[in-house]
Every structure is written in structure tokens, then in C-alpha cells.
Amino acid sequence: MYPARLIQRPVIHELSKNFALVTNVRQASVTEEIGLVSLELDGEREEIKRAIAWLEELGIKVEPVEIQTIEG
Amino acid sequence: MSDRPFFSNLKCRECGRLYPKEAIHICEFDFGPLEAAYDYDAISASISRAAIESRPKSMWRYRELLPIDGAPTVGAQVGFTPLVKADRLAARLGVKELYVKNDTVNYPTLSFKDRVVYVALSRACELGFKVVACASTGNLANSVAANAAAAGLTSYVLIPSDLERSKVVNSLVYGTNVIGIEGPYDQVNRLCSEIAGKYGWGFVNVNLRPYYAEGSKSMGFEIVEQLGWKTPRHTVIPMASGSLLTKIHKAYTEFAKVGIIDAEPFSVHGAQAAGCSPISTALKKGTDIVKPVPNPQTIVKSLAIGTPADGYYAIRTMKETGGSAEDCTDEEVIEGIKLLAETEGIFSETAGGTTVACARKLIDSGKIPRDESIVLCITGHGLKTQEAIHEKCGAPRVIKPSLREFDALVAGELADLAKLETATV
Numbered sequence: 108m109y110p111a112r113l114i115q116r117p118v119i120h121e122l123s124k125n126f127a128l129v130t131n132v133r134q135a136s137v138t139e140e141i142g143l144v145s146l147e148l149d150g151e152r153e154e155i156k157r158a159i160a161w162l163e164e165l166g167i168k169v170e171p172v173e174i175q176t177i178e179g
Numbered sequence: 180m181s182d183r184p185f186f187s188n189l190k191c192r193e194c195g196r197l198y199p200k201e202a203i204h205i206c207e208f209d210f211g212p213l214e215a216a217y218d219y220d221a222i223s224a225s226i227s228r229a230a231i232e233s234r235p236k237s238m239w240r241y242r243e244l245l246p247i248d249g250a251p252t253v254g255a256q257v258g259f260t261p262l263v264k265a266d267r268l269a270a271r272l273g274v275k276e277l278y279v280k281n282d283t284v285n286y287p288t289l290s291f292k293d294r295v296v297y298v299a300l301s302r303a304c305e306l307g308f309k310v311v312a313c314a315s316t317g318n319l320a321n322s323v324a325a326n327a328a329a330a331g332l333t334s335y336v337l338i339p340s341d342l343e344r345s346k347v348v349n350s351l352v353y354g355t356n357v358i359g360i361e362g363p364y365d366q367v368n369r370l371c372s373e374i375a376g377k378y379g380w381g382f383v384n385v386n387l388r389p390y391y392a393e394g395s396k397s398m399g400f401e402i403v404e405q406l407g408w409k410t411p412r413h414t415v416i417p418m419a420s421g422s423l424l425t426k427i428h429k430a431y432t433e434f435a436k437v438g439i440i441d442a443e444p445f446s447v448h449g450a451q452a453a454g455c456s457p458i459s460t461a462l463k464k465g466t467d468i469v470k471p472v473p474n475p476q477t478i479v480k481s482l483a484i485g486t487p488a489d490g491y492y493a494i495r496t497m498k499e500t501g502g503s504a505e506d507c508t509d510e511e512v513i514e515g516i517k518l519l520a521e522t523e524g525i526f527s528e529t530a531g532g533t534t535v536a537c538a539r540k541l542i543d544s545g546k547i548p549r550d551e552s553i554v555l556c557i558t559g560h561g562l563k564t565q566e567a568i569h570e571k572c573g574a575p576r577v578i579k580p581s582l583r584e585f586d587a588l589v590a591g592e593l594a595d596l597a598k599l600e601t602a603t604v
Contacts, residue, residue: 133208133209133210134193134209134210134211136468138466138468140466140468140470141468141470143468145209145210147210168471168473168486170368170369170486171368171369171372171373172205172210
């Protein structure tokens with residue numbers, strides 16, 4: 108999920124150009140305040156990890172889709 | 180008994196696609212969460228109030244509406260906790276008809292988590308898992324450790340490495356493997372999903388999640404039965420992920436669907452702590468986009484989930500039933516704990532204090548009318564979070580072993596006591 112300041116930046120486009128990954132948007136909801144995107148990343152494990160680190164550096168919160176927090 | 184299985188499939192909550200009843204939890208098409216689906220026609224033909232009433236007093240009495248195929252292999256005594264008619268608390272809150280669903284005494288680890296773990300581990304056994312696991316900081320870890328021990332399953336509990344020692348002991352005692360992970364809880368979670376995939380273990384809150392979550396419904400079934408087969412007009416429920424709230428709603432709705440009760444209007448309301456209130460904040464703002472809380476700041480650790488998985492569904496449920504959400508400060512949480520303890524003799528953990536405090540606000544603001552029936556869901560025992568109220572309950576008054584000193588100490592209080600006795604007589 109990404110903050111408002113990044114909504115105009117083509118983050119997914121940049122991601123697929125900078126990393127050897129295939130991207131596929133499965134679900135998305137973008138409002139003035141927040142963008143939520145379910146993004147499938149297909150590629151080498153290490154490349155995926157590098158891509159996630161890059162996204163997080165931009166200020167985007169990345170969660171594996173399999174495990175949203177359901178427990179404290 | 181019908182030949183058709185009551186629990187038929189897993190089903191995507193977004194697109195409705197059906198999946199087999201395996202250890203999976205995400206729709207392959209839209210990544211929507213999977214949940215248990217039932218053959219309600221078959222259940223309607225088989226279930227009755229009399230049949231339920233004839234069964235032992237545990238949550239297994241609602242077996243047709245729980246997602247396991249055979250009899251449970253884990254925790255057969257879980258559930259059927261008291262529904263207390265809370266007249267003294269009702270008087271203090273200024274309402275006519277109030278009940279407390281008291282899961283502080285749920286068996287065996289004194290929180291409602293035993294309900295969900297019971298179903299998750301029973302299903303894990305049916306699916307052939309030998310190792311079960313979870314990521315947790317508290318109640319869930321205790322419950323998985325205890326119930327796995329009793330069922331003879333190997334268990335792993337993953338926790339943040341800086342968790343307080345006292346919380347860790349409550350899991351270690353059961354002989355579980357406690358693994359501390361360096362880093363914040365988000366990363367513990369991420370590691371869990373990788374482990375679940377690689378080792379093929381049954382993670383109660385990952386790949387067993389559709390089964391796990393259904394266990395919460397039993398709290399709703401019990402409330403209806405204990406009220407004499409009626410839904411309460413209002414139910415106030417603490418929200419962490421928001422799952423419990425959606426499942427209590429599902430329980431009330433399913434009982435009507437299978438003809439156990441007549442469908443009556445009811446509202447579900449959610450309670451959160453102000454230091455981590457992504458769901459109540461979104462509902463109050465009139466949006467269904469839940470904005471994450473990166474650093475929760477509250478004593479209510481068991482509700483401090485910044486990115487609640489069922490937030491969206493909880494908001495939808497509250498809106499659909501005409502319910503509302505509220506949040507309260509840590510001071511109000513402590514007042515709530517004390518109020519419940521002093522009026523009803525029930526010592527709840529911080530989540531219970533949150534429920535009481537938020538209920539009070541909802542009543543005072545008119546969102547819950549004073550003359551309609553209300554149930555408060557109290558989900559865990561206060562002994563689990565004693566540190567939260569240390570030094571907030573006063574201290575004993577110390578005297579020498581002398582009757583004269585005692586006389587002096589209580590002299591001022593005797594007059595009040597006498598008045599009270601006269602009033603009682």
C-alpha cells in the first residue's frame with residue numbers, strides 16, 4: 108500500500124523495468140489518501156526480495172498476500 | 180443425519196469461486212480470502228434446537244456449522260462460557276438489559292482464542308499435519324501451545340525476540356518450541372508465510388486460517404442459545420483484525436438461515452483502543468479503506484494490529500447492521516476493567532476494558548439506545564495483562580496485628596456499612 112505522495116508516480120512500471128520480474132495487478136483500490144494494490148511478482152526469489160526492499164525504501168508498505176496480520 | 184457433508188467447500192469472499200477443503204486460504208484469481216461454505220439446506224433438514232440442547236455443553240454442540248468433517252480431536256471441552264446478566268453494570272451504564280459473554284473463563288487458556296485454535300487444530304489433524312505453528316505475541320501462542328500439547332502435536336510458536344518474559348513463559352510451560360525473531364512483528368509474519376510454504380506445517384493463522392476463523396462463530400451461537408434462542412439487539416465486540424466481529428454476525432445470520440431462530444434486526448458494534456484504531460477511524464470517517472497504523476501505541480496489545488486483515492469486512496458488517504465503532508484511551512480502558520470487576524466480579528484483560536469503555540461511549544452518545552438488549556463480548560482473562568493495571572488499583576492498607584489499630588482504621592467506614600445493611604434489610 109502506498110502513500111498519497113506516490114500516487115502519481117508509475118511505481119509498478121518502474122519496478123518491472125528495474126527488476127527482472129513479471130508483474131500482474133490482481134486487485135487495486137486507489138483513493139486520494141491511500142493506494143492499495145495486490146500485485147503478483149513472478150521471478151527469482153532474490154530478485155523479488157530486492158524489489159520489495161526498493162519498494163519499502165520508497166515508503167510503500169509491502170505485505171505478503173498470504174499473511175495479513177490477523178493475530179496479536 | 181444427511182449423507183451430504185454439511186461443510187462443503189472453501190469459498191472466495193470476493194468472487195465466490197469454490198475451492199476444495201484443503202490447507203489453503205487465498206483465492207488464486209483475486210487474492211481474496213477464502214472462508215468455509217456450508218450446505219445450508221442439508222443443515223436445515225438436520226439441525227434443531229432440541230438436538231443442540233441434548234448435546235454436551237461445549238462449542239461442539241454446533242457441529243453442523245463448524246468446518247471439520249468428523250468429531251473434534253482437540254479441545255473437546257472448549258466453549259459454552261457463561262452469559263452473565265449484568266444488572267449492576269447495567270445500572271452504572273444506565274441501560275435496561277445488559278449481558279456479559281464471559282470468555283475470561285474459556286477452557287483451557289482463559290481467552291476466546293481457544294475457540295479458534297480448537298477448530299484449526301482439529302482440522303489440522305484431519306488434514307494430516309503433524310506440526311502446527313503460529314505467529315503471535317500473546318493469547319494465540321498460549322492457546323496453540325496448550326491445545327497442541329493436549330493433542331500430542333508438535334508445535335512451534337514464532338514471536339518477536341523482545342517480547343516480555345512473562346508472556347513467553349505462558350507458552351514455554353507447555354513444551355512448545357518458542358522461536359524469537361529479531362525484528363518487528365510484520366517481519367515475523369512474513370517469515371511465517373515463507374515457513375508455511377517451505378516446511379508444509381499447519382500455521383493456524385496462515386494456511387489453516389479459513390478453519391481457524393470459523394471457530395469464533397461459536398461465541399455468537401452460544402449468545403443466541405443462552406438468551407433463549409434470541410439475538411441480542413446490540414452486540415459490542417473488540418476488534419483486532421476485525422475477524423471476531425464478522426464471525427459473530429455470521430453466526431447470528433446462519434442460525435436464522437437454517438431455521439433455528441427467526442431473523443430479527445440486530446446491530447454489531449466494534450471497539451478499539453485509540454492508540455491503534457484503524458477500523459473505528461475508517462468507519463467514523465465514512466470510508467471503507469482502512470489506513471494502516473505503523474506504530475500502535477496502547478496498553479491494549481491484544482488489539483494492536485495496525486493492518487487488520489478483516490478491517491474492510493468488519494466495516495461493511497457494522498454498516499449493514501446499523502452498528503457503529505468507537506475507540507477509547509488507555510485511561511478509559513483501565514476504568515473499564517475496574518468497572519467490570521467492581522460491578523460483576525469479572526477481571527478482564529485490556530481488550531475487555533476497551534469493550535466496556537467503548538460500550539459506555541456508544542450508550543452515552545445514543546448510538547446504542549438505553550432500553551434495548553446489549554451483549555458485551557469479553558474475550559480474555561485479566562491475569563494475562565496484570566502489568567497494565569499495576570499501581571492503578573490502589574494498595575493494601577497495612578496495620579500491626581492489633582484490634583485497636585483495626586478499629587481505628589475502619590471507624591470511618593462503619594457508619595457507611597451500617598447504612599448499607601439497613602438498606603439491604
